[in-house]
Amino acid sequence: MQRSWPAEGATRVPYWVYQDDDIYREEQRRIFRGPTWNYLCLEAELPEPGSYLTTFVGDMPVVVARDKQGALHAFENRCAHRGALIVMHARGRAERFSCIYHNWTYDHAGNLTSVAFRKGIAGKGGMPADAQPESQAPKKLRVESIHGLVFGTLSNATPPLAEYIGPQILPRLKRVMVKPLKVLGTYTQVLPNNWKLYMDNVKDTYHASLLHLFFTRFRINRLTQKGGVFVSADGAHHCAYTEIVEDRGDAYEAGGMRSANEFALENPELLEQVDELGDNVSIQILSLFPGFVLHQIRNSLAARQVVPKGIGRTELNWTLFGFADDDEAMLRRRLLQANLVGPAGYISMEDGAATGFVQRGIAASPERASVIEMGGATIGSGDSRVTETAVRGLWKAWRSYMSI
Amino acid sequence: MDAALQLAVEALHARYAHALDSDELERWPEFFTAKGRYRVTTAENEARGLPLPVLYAEGQAMLRDRIASLRHANIYEPQRYRHMVSGVLVEQESAGSVKSIASFLVIRIMENGDTQLFASGRYVDRIALPQLRYEERVVICDSRRFDTLLAIPL
Numbered sequence: 144m145q146r147s148w149p150a151e152g153a154t155r156v157p158y159w160v161y162q163d164d165d166i167y168r169e170e171q172r173r174i175f176r177g178p179t180w181n182y183l184c185l186e187a188e189l190p191e192p193g194s195y196l197t198t199f200v201g202d203m204p205v206v207v208a209r210d211k212q213g214a215l216h217a218f219e220n221r222c223a224h225r226g227a228l229i230v231m232h233a234r235g236r237a238e239r240f241s242c243i244y245h246n247w248t249y250d251h252a253g254n255l256t257s258v259a260f261r262k263g264i265a266g267k268g269g270m271p272a273d274a275q276p277e278s279q280a281p282k283k284l285r286v287e288s289i290h291g292l293v294f295g296t297l298s299n300a301t302p303p304l305a306e307y308i309g310p311q312i313l314p315r316l317k318r319v320m321v322k323p324l325k326v327l328g329t330y331t332q333v334l335p336n337n338w339k340l341y342m343d344n345v346k347d348t349y350h351a352s353l354l355h356l357f358f359t360r361f362r363i364n365r366l367t368q369k370g371g372v373f374v375s376a377d378g379a380h381h382c383a384y385t386e387i388v389e390d391r392g393d394a395y396e397a398g399g400m401r402s403a404n405e406f407a408l409e410n411p412e413l414l415e416q417v418d419e420l421g422d423n424v425s426i427q428i429l430s431l432f433p434g435f436v437l438h439q440i441r442n443s444l445a446a447r448q449v450v451p452k453g454i455g456r457t458e459l460n461w462t463l464f465g466f467a468d469d470d471e472a473m474l475r476r477r478l479l480q481a482n483l484v485g486p487a488g489y490i491s492m493e494d495g496a497a498t499g500f501v502q503r504g505i506a507a508s509p510e511r512a513s514v515i516e517m518g519g520a521t522i523g524s525g526d527s528r529v530t531e532t533a534v535r536g537l538w539k540a541w542r543s544y545m546s547i
Numbered sequence: 548m549d550a551a552l553q554l555a556v557e558a559l560h561a562r563y564a565h566a567l568d569s570d571e572l573e574r575w576p577e578f579f580t581a582k583g584r585y586r587v588t589t590a591e592n593e594a595r596g597l598p599l600p601v602l603y604a605e606g607q608a609m610l611r612d613r614i615a616s617l618r619h620a621n622i623y624e625p626q627r628y629r630h631m632v633s634g635v636l637v638e639q640e641s642a643g644s645v646k647s648i649a650s651f652l653v654i655r656i657m658e659n660g661d662t663q664l665f666a667s668g669r670y671v672d673r674i675a676l677p678q679l680r681y682e683e684r685v686v687i688c689d690s691r692r693f694d695t696l697l698a699i700p701l
Contacts, residue, residue, distance in 0.1 A: 233591075326597065327597060327598060327599040328588075328589075328592040328595075328597035328598065328599020328600075329591070329592065329597070329599070329691065330589055330591075330592070330599075330601055330691050330692075330693065331691050331692045331693070332692075332693055332695070332696070333692050333693065333694045333695065334695065335694075335695055354622065356619075356620040356621070356622070357616060357620050357621070360620060408612045408615075408616075409608040409609075409611055409612050409615075410606065410608035410609045410612055412609075413609070458692075463599050474598070478598055478599070478600060478603060479603065479605075481599055481600050481601075481603060482600075482602060482603055482604075482613075485601055485693075486601060486693035486695070486696050486697045487587065487601050487602040487693075487696070487697040487698070489616055489620070489621065492621060492623060492696035492697065492698060493621060493622050493623065493696070495695040495696045496622060496623050496624060496695065496696060497622075499695060
């Protein structure tokens, strides 16, 4: 990389990081195919032996499958023969996987088990006895599952998943994933921006109540409410939370901020929260490097997978879930609160707009930089959310992986 | 086939589409009965039997809340839709209720002129008679993908 970081260090992020083809390619190699854990799916999406789904680790198409003994595997969705996709369906159940092109066949772990007409027919044709088509076999991922979340890594150097997540963040993940899950549904929000702009946004506790009037007006999440942020030691992962206790102050009104304008709901039923986790938290947003987000927004629970699709495009795959033992009232509550998130979410819709505005705004200024100085230059946990500490953490981790 | 009923339902769908496309969003809740339900989902979730909505409202108050939020709370780039509604099937269930299925295309036009095919799918409706209002409108999008955000209802 011929790029150099601004002299200010942690408080500046140069705009070329969102624009360069070379950076994008290096990220694929050093981060997504490097020593990181990438979110693949929920275990609940692969309930039975033989079930599978297809997903991505960065640009790499990946198959995740549960074998007949119940073990989870993940492997590159690329046939050893000519490189075609082995599995073309989004999800399903299969005894084995056969590439449609020439019927080369794989087991649930991605092992090549059969090459059609390998020995030819009637002594003619076929492959030489010393041929080694397995040398081009699809790459296998190391898979670990933690509290129902399935992750994969392509690097042998990646530490065990619990160690990777670290002691600051792991308890915050466990607090949500307390019992067996039930998938409620999925969709994809296509974001017109670089994948890191979305991760920036997720880790930015400063923006939430300023961009999202819906938060502020209904006092779901104000910076004046009690809450805090945790950042892992390497800066890579974060968790921010807000307590349920209602804020009665007028910091936003007195400041004349746009987010304090008069606005009221006729039917506020969709905001009614049951404190199902029993710890008085209204919102928790947790992110794991490079592209995983777990949210609890009142009783809305979801995993978000961030998949880069080129420099200026990102697919955000949302999987909303509840618990297997939800009663009807809780299911109804979760479905009503689905209105808060996703592409039509009262809260989430604006993140797609704001991050896209950055991608467009910086078009002619690769050499300029973001000012990320709320809370100073520190990176760490604290009880204020008027800070960009978790954003600085993201860039500390990113620079470390990228050697920039 | 009851030709008058067919025409009445097609006219309802057309008025609905024109109201949204003309930025008369405050009229949108009036196309529903007082307890009318509106749900946007994807064909994939429907096929998998998964209940997750992309957008869901029960009753006119929630529908009005959605519009009030769009007008006064949510931040999104200026945009318009153009609805194309076709293939309207109508089936009378009872004296007071009609089922309808129709195809839709929604083209989204941004302020700078960017025009794209934003959504396609079908409306699966239950319509109350004689007032001709939606008791339920389920918008089943063909694709699981939504570009940037879904602000204006489909």
